[in-house]
Amino acid sequence: MAFIISALLLSNHASAREVVFPPTSGYATDDQIILGGYNDPDISHAKFGGLNTFANLPYVHCLAKEGEEVEKFDIAILGAPFDTGVTARPGARFGPSGIRRGSQRISPAAGWSIYTGENVLIEWAKIVDCGDAPLTFLDNTAALAQLDKAHKIVSARRTNASDKAVPRIVTLGGDHTTTLSALRSTHDHWGAVSVIHFDSHIDTWDPEVLGGGISHYAGLNHGTFLHIAHEEGLFRNTSIHAGIRAPVIRPKKDVRNDLRCGFEIIKARDIDRFGIQEIIDRLKKRVAGTKVYISVDIDVLDPTFAPATGTAEVGGWSTRELLTILDSLEGLEVVGADVVAPVYDNAGETTVLAAAEVALALIGLMVNKPVFGVM
Numbered sequence: 429m430a431f432i433i434s435a436l437l438l439s440n441h442a443s444a445r446e447v448v449f450p451p452t453s454g455y456a457t458d459d460q461i462i463l464g465g466y467n468d469p470d471i472s473h474a475k476f477g478g479l480n481t482f483a484n485l486p487y488v489h490c491l492a493k494e495g496e497e498v499e500k501f502d503i504a505i506l507g508a509p510f511d512t513g514v515t516a517r518p519g520a521r522f523g524p525s526g527i528r529r530g531s532q533r534i535s536p537a538a539g540w541s542i543y544t545g546e547n548v549l550i551e552w553a554k555i556v557d558c559g560d561a562p563l564t565f566l567d568n569t570a571a572l573a574q575l576d577k578a579h580k581i582v583s584a585r586r587t588n589a590s591d592k593a594v595p596r597i598v599t600l601g602g603d604h605t606t607t608l609s610a611l612r613s614t615h616d617h618w619g620a621v622s623v624i625h626f627d628s629h630i631d632t633w634d635p636e637v638l639g640g641g642i643s644h645y646a647g648l649n650h651g652t653f654l655h656i657a658h659e660e661g662l663f664r665n666t667s668i669h670a671g672i673r674a675p676v677i678r679p680k681k682d683v684r685n686d687l688r689c690g691f692e693i694i695k696a697r698d699i700d701r702f703g704i705q706e707i708i709d710r711l712k713k714r715v716a717g718t719k720v721y722i723s724v725d726i727d728v729l730d731p732t733f734a735p736a737t738g739t740a741e742v743g744g745w746s747t748r749e750l751l752t753i754l755d756s757l758e759g760l761e762v763v764g765a766d767v768v769a770p771v772y773d774n775a776g777e778t779t780v781l782a783a784a785e786v787a788l789a790l791i792g793l794m795v796n797k798p799v800f801g802v803m
């Protein structure tokens with residue numbers, strides 16, 4: 429009996445034929461289901477297939493050698509796969525590819541916001557994915573020099589919209605040390621910016637206090653990069669942190685040093701005391717009239733919403749709260765931005781889904797406020 433059944437299956441298989449579905453009311457058989465129809469199926473693109481770019485945007489070889497023709501673009505996604513500047517869990521070198529994976533369901537073809545009715549991916553700006561900066565993973569100093577160079581090259585490209593503009597970059601981290609290269613790059617083109625820094629940690633630690641006791645280069649890490657950026661004069665004293673809740677190392681000095689670096693602090697629980705609108709108002713007021721760099725450490729979110737992060741701190745904001753705040757910053761002159769998020773995600777990819785949406789919000793702010801003037 430068993431033999432007869434498998435023989436039958438085999439013969440069925442041997443005579444397999446194309447399945448033809450009955451016509452659906454209102455559609456000709458030709459334009460059902462497969463774009464272009466069954467006879468000439470469209471294989472020009474697929475949302476979930478192939479090599480990932482952020483939000484299915486076109487890839488451009490932005491880091492091509494001098495003299496090579498490079499397509500123009502207005503806003504660039506640039507990955508920074510670097511994670512050897514962290515004090516806790518490494519893994520953020522897989523952040524850029526993780527965020528791209530988290531963005532796979534986002535695409536220019538279906539990008540209309542239910543809140544605004546806008547599709548920022550197909551407005552005036554040509555938005556591309558430049559892939560990742562090639563960074564060595566055994567020497568922090570060399571890797572950050574590579575990242576500096578990558579930012580310099582990408583930001584020196586011509587924009588599609590205007591000859592007078594500089595392309596703006598949304599960096600996908602990587603650990604937070606990578607923001608230093610991005611700030612050096614915005615400083616080259618726009619001068620000192622105000623930083624809006626979403627994070628659970630202040631990241632302005634004096635290198636003497638965090639890491640630098642061992643060697644000079646160890647003093648440059650994901651907890652000190654803002655201190656160093658301040659020393660380099662890259663940002664203004666109109667900067668502000670949002671979502672802070674992690675403990676500090678020295679009871680008074682760390683906060684005093686933070687103030688000296690040019691920051692004001694919005695703490696995570698301020699959202700309960702004052703409400704979300706007050707947070708938005710404080711952020712906008714603080715940076716008013718200046719060019720802005722927005723840096724989002726995914727650990728600003730509660731670990732419930734972003735479990736995969738280098739230094740998780742409970743008691744943070746929700747994804748919805750963060751996205752509402754980001755979208756409400758519309759109108760600011762955002763000249764650069766990043767979201768830093770690592771691996772160790774759960775099976776539902778909660779963290780990279782959130783990070784992808786944050787990156788989309790940052791792109792939205794850039795599209796909403798074109799910035800043409802440079803220094």
Ligand SMILES: *[C@@H]1O[C@H](CO)[C@@H](O)[C@H](O)[C@H]1NC(C)=O
Pocket residue numbers: 551552553554555588589
């Ligand atoms: C790039 O610029 C060209 C010429 O100005 C314009 O026609 C085109 O729409 C722009 N591309 C994008 C994607 O905005």
Ligand SMILES: *[C@@H]1O[C@H](CO)[C@@H](O)[C@H](O)[C@H]1NC(C)=O
Pocket residue numbers: 665666
């Ligand atoms: C920032 O620094 C300038 C001087 O460089 C000073 O006049 C100003 O009061 C400072 N602003 C804030 C908000 O600390």
